[in-house]
Amino acid sequence: MERTLIILKPDAVQRGLVGELIARFERRGLKISALKLLSVSPELARRHYAEHEGKPFFDGLIAYIISSPVVVMAADGPGAIGVVRNTVGSTRPAEATPGSIRADFGLMVGRNLVHASDSPESAARELALWFAAGDFAEYVRAIDTWILE
Ligand code: DAT
Numbered sequence: 001m002e003r004t005l006i007i008l009k010p011d012a013v014q015r016g017l018v019g020e021l022i023a024r025f026e027r028r029g030l031k032i033s034a035l036k037l038l039s040v041s042p043e044l045a046r047r048h049y050a051e052h053e054g055k056p057f058f059d060g061l062i063a064y065i066i067s068s069p070v071v072v073m074a075a076d077g078p079g080a081i082g083v084v085r086n087t088v089g090s091t092r093p094a095e096a097t098p099g100s101i102r103a104d105f106g107l108m109v110g111r112n113l114v115h116a117s118d119s120p121e122s123a124a125r126e127l128a129l130w131f132a133a134g135d136f137a138e139y140v141r142a143i144d145t146w147i148l149e
């Protein structure tokens with residue numbers, strides 16, 4: 001079972017899409033193991049996006065992510081990292097596959113609604129950045145036998 005980090009970015013919160021976007025991950029069968037809403041400090045934003053430091057869009061990306069609260073969650077499931085990336089869609093909403101979140105709700109790369117970890121290494125790093133070990137709930141859902149073989 002994999003665990004991945006999902007961030008519903010400021011535009012998702014401001015547009016009132018939090019419930020709709022979480023519902024997509026739930027309906028896919030993923031299990032939420034941690035969830036919170038918070039205002040992001042510039043320091044945390046820079047650490048989260050450290051791989052993009054120095055790129056032309058970095059300052060705008062940080063300004064965007066700290067502009068309003070975000071919802072951060074951990075989602076568990078078989079192949080969760082790749083499944084969530086596919087559910088979210090391509091970085092540029094204009095190029096995302098219809099049916100993905102970024103295609104269905106977005107138009108521009110700087111307002112692409114959701115962050116999702118892109119590899120097991122990123123997931124481990126990002127989960128540790130946003131959550132403490134005690135923040136994760138380990139539980140069984142009664143419905144799991146109808147989702148997991
Ligand atoms: P993703 O969010 O799909 O993992 P990424 O890690 O390459 O994409 O980039 C992080 C975020 O930075 C992305 O969601 C939007 C922004 N971004 C990426 N490339 C950009 C570009 N060329 N111009 C403006 N913003 C960009």
Ligand code: MG
Pocket residue numbers: 116118
């Ligand atoms: Mg990325």
